[in-house]
Amino acid sequence: VSIRTDTMVVVSIDPETGWTAMFGIPRNNINMLFPDTIPAYNAYDCNCYPALINLLYGWAFSHEDLFPGSDNPGGVAMKETLGHLLGIDIHYFALVDLVGFVDIIDALGGVTINVQTAIYDANYPSEDGGREVVDIPVGVTQMDGHTALAYARSRVQTDDYNRMGRQRCVLEALASQADPVALLNELPTIVPAIADSLVTDIPVSEFPDFLELLTVADLDNLVSIRFIYDAPEFAGTPTSYVAEWIGDGYPYPDYQLIQDTVATALSLSPSEAIAALNLQTIDETCG
Numbered sequence: 001v002s003i004r005t006d007t008m009v010v011v012s013i014d015p016e017t018g019w020t021a022m023f024g025i026p027r028n029n030i031n032m033l034f035p036d037t038i039p040a041y042n043a044y045d046c047n048c049y050p051a052l053i054n055l056l057y058g059w060a061f062s063h064e065d066l067f068p069g070s071d072n073p074g075g076v077a078m079k080e081t082l083g084h085l086l087g088i089d090i091h092y093f094a095l096v097d098l099v100g101f102v103d104i105i106d107a108l109g110g111v112t113i114n115v116q117t118a119i120y121d122a123n124y125p126s127e128d129g130g131r132e133v134v135d136i137p138v139g140v141t142q143m144d145g146h147t148a149l150a151y152a153r154s155r156v157q158t159d160d161y162n163r164m165g166r167q168r169c170v171l172e173a174l175a176s177q178a179d180p181v182a183l184l185n186e187l188p189t190i191v192p193a194i195a196d197s198l199v200t201d202i203p204v205s206e207f208p209d210f211l212e213l214l215t216v217a218d219l220d221n222l223v224s225i226r227f228i229y230d231a232p233e234f235a236g237t238p239t240s241y242v243a244e245w246i247g248d249g250y251p252y253p254d255y256q257l258i259q260d261t262v263a264t265a266l267s268l269s270p271s272e273a274i275a276a277l278n279l280q281t282i283d284e285t286c287g
Contacts, residue, residue, distance in 0.1 A: 003074070003095070004054045007152075007167055010082060010090060012266060018216040021223040021265045021273075022171070024164045025082060027054035030250040035084040040066035040077070049081065052250065056081060057095070075201055087259035088266070092202045098127035098153075100197020102145030108183075111148050111173050114140050114286060121156040161228045168224055169286035176219040180211050221270035222282045227258055233278040 008025040031048045034040040041047050043066055049056050060067050060077035067073035067080070075093045083090040096104065105111055121134040127149060134150040143151065152167045202210065225231070229242040229251055241261075243254040265273045274281060 003058045003097070005057045005078065005095070006054050007164075008053070008078070008082065009168065009171060010086060010088075011171075012088070013213050013217050014266075015213060015216060017269075018218040019223075019266075019270055020217045020219060020221075021262075021270075022168055022225070023086060023262065023265075024168060024224075024226040024228075025053065025085065026160065026164070026226075026228055026251060027052065028160065028250055029053045029253055030246050031252050032056075032081055033084060033255070035080055038067060038076075038080050040080075049077075053081070070201060072199065072201060075199070085253060085255065085258060086262045088262060092200065094198065094200040094202065096199075097197050098149060101149050101152075102127060103197055105143070105145035105148050105174065107186075108174065108178060110142055110144050111170065111177060112140060112142050113148065113151060113169060113173055115151070116286070117158075119151055119154050119156075121150070121154045124150055124154055124156075126150070161226065161230065164226050164228065165285060168226070169282075172219060172222055172224070172282055172286060175214060175217065178214055180214040183211050183214075218270055219282075221274070223265045223270050223273045223277075223279065224282055224285070225261065225265060225277070225279065227253060227261075232280055 004027075006027045008027065010023045010025070012021045012023075014020075030052055031046060031050055032053050033046075033048045034043070036047070040049075040063070043063070044050055049059070051059070056077050057074035060073040064073045067076040070076045075095070079090040079093050115136055115138050118138050119134060119136040123131050124134040126132050127146070134154055136147065136151055141147075148170055152170045153163070155163060225233075227241040229240050231241055234240060239257070241254055241258055242251040244252050246252050261277060264276055267273075268276060273279070
């Protein structure tokens with residue numbers, strides 16, 4: 001398996017309160033620690049995965065004995081390692097490739113994005129392996145899957161961290177614009193359309209329960225955090241989610257700060273968490 005998980009987002013929804021939080025993990029974090037509850041903990045002297053985190057999913061398939069408990073060692077590896085970083089249990093994972101991302105958005109009827117910064121990419125590598133020009137102006141834009149992927153994925157004019165911001169805006173827009181009732185009715189059509197591009201350990205029988213979460217999720221007050229070195233909540237201060245830089249400038253995360261931040265985000269109401277952590281609201285970042 002040569003898959004690279006270049007976009008990693010953990011979402012938490014409290015089914016009783018609707019409080020919703022979204023945590024973005026940079027793909028270039030390095031030396032991320034394994035929890036001591038899995039065999040992988042003793043694989044290396046560092047008790048870590050000594051490479052970029054976006055390579056872990058594929059690597060786990062050649063080290064299945066280190067990630068028991070599932071027929072998908074990559075999924076187990078990501079849940080355990082990212083959960084250890086955040087200080088929480090991650091119950092399920094879903095992996096979607098580029099084509100699947102397009103198919104899912106098309107199956108949902110597209111998505112409307114309020115583009116804050118224009119994207120122009122004269123040599124964009126499309127999901128079919130070709131090259132094309134991508135020109136997305138500022139303003140409210142109705143996007144099909146192909147355009148939404150380009151908006152979320154293009155690296156021209158921006159860096160990885162800005163791209164993470166666009167990706168969370170797409171995910172928030174998808175969730176807020178989805179009609180749970182319509183999705184439940186269309187589930188027999190949607191599932192076959194994305195089956196070839198979606199890998200998940202969520203039982204198909206539980207899909208309706210997850211869709212019903214959209215009816216309670218408080219997406220207007222979404223707590224959204226990117227664990228990047230120059231997070232806007234720390235502007236003008238020496239504080240950073242990066243503890244140190246390793247090798248050719250790869251970030252090693254500050255585990256304690258990240259876990260404390262996640263604990264605060266999940267223990268307070270969204271408005272209280274946003275204020276306590278000095279976060280930007282989703283409207284401030286996505287419009």
